[in-house]
Amino acid sequence: MMMAHAKISDEELFDGLITVFRTFGYEGATMSKLVEATGLERASLYHRFPGGKTEMACAVLECVGERFAENILAPLAKPGDPAKRVAKMAKRTKEFYVGGRLSCLLDTMSVGGDKEQIQECVSRMFKAWFDALQKVSMDAGFKAQEAKQRAEDALIQIQGALVMNRAMNLTRPFGRIMDDLPQLLTGKD
Amino acid sequence: MMMAHAKISDEELFDGLITVFRTFGYEGATMSKLVEATGLERASLYHRFPGGKTEMACAVLECVGERFAENILAPLAKPGDPAKRVAKMAKRTKEFYVGGRLSCLLDTMSVGGDKEQIQECVSRMFKAWFDALQKVSMDAGFKAQEAKQRAEDALIQIQGALVMNRAMNLTRPFGRIMDDLPQLLTGKD
DNA sequence: GTCTATAGCTTGATAGAC
């Protein structure tokens, strides 16, 4: 029996790809899993991404980077009280990772890292995240060096909490870390 | 041409297996890579681990768990000043992860986690690590609840720093986190 | 206890119809 042609939107397509790459990492994200998650056949995925799995992975990273910038980092650059901006960012981050139950794509995609192109994408996106955190910390009155360290600490704690959640199924630490972010980045609640 | 029989010690064998699983995760650790890293042929690996890749992964986790308990967690349970014990633990941890340049096996092995047996191993070993940290924090005078939170924070920061190092090639945060561990876990330096 | 050789399946990727 012939299957109905699945004409899906870019958003649906990327939702499927993101889920697979985030859950299984680059190596674990097989074409079969990507086909199942998107509803498109192999050849259709290759039509959209002629560079194959590597191009899919990079496109997925870029897509998540854009969504992250719009939904999570944008509030950090708005005017107003830095502590309130960070609180908003923390709330959005909690939602983005579903209370910590989802892994970070940048984490899982960096495992095994023998594809230079992917490592470069991951590194660049982490840098954008870091810069946004450092900037809001400086807006709160911290000098560059102090703000840099606080931004590092924030990223470390977010990533660490997500790892602990994946490995031990602990959701509480992630929530606590998120709630403490305004204090960490701005010195105030 | 016939290859010389490679009779290697259990330690050499596990060194090879650990390196591959830690670097590439469970999915990325292919038999070819394991063969190359250990110097044994496929069939010889299956002779030692009849359960195949899954059994190898579990054995590797147990082996690392033992080494970790002996070299890193043991100093925590010795008599003496808790802050000094933690400092010793931190020093050993730095060496274990080569200044942060190596990933944590528990992290990379938990990516993709569709093998229940492996997830159970990872979770159990994290628990042992956590318990040792909580205990030394209680030895330093903190009540159970406070010590639990400090142990959580310590694990989160260690894991987070290792992720940041892998993804962004930043070694400095890991060293700083390690140096701050005595303060975090005991309240003193 | 290690090896060579191979089975059977899945992988990433491509050709060509519609």
Next chain:
DNA sequence: GTCTATCAAGCTATAGAC
């Protein structure tokens, strides 16, 4: 732009010689 059908290569795992 999606599909079916197929490829060569790589995968996990096994059989059997020494």
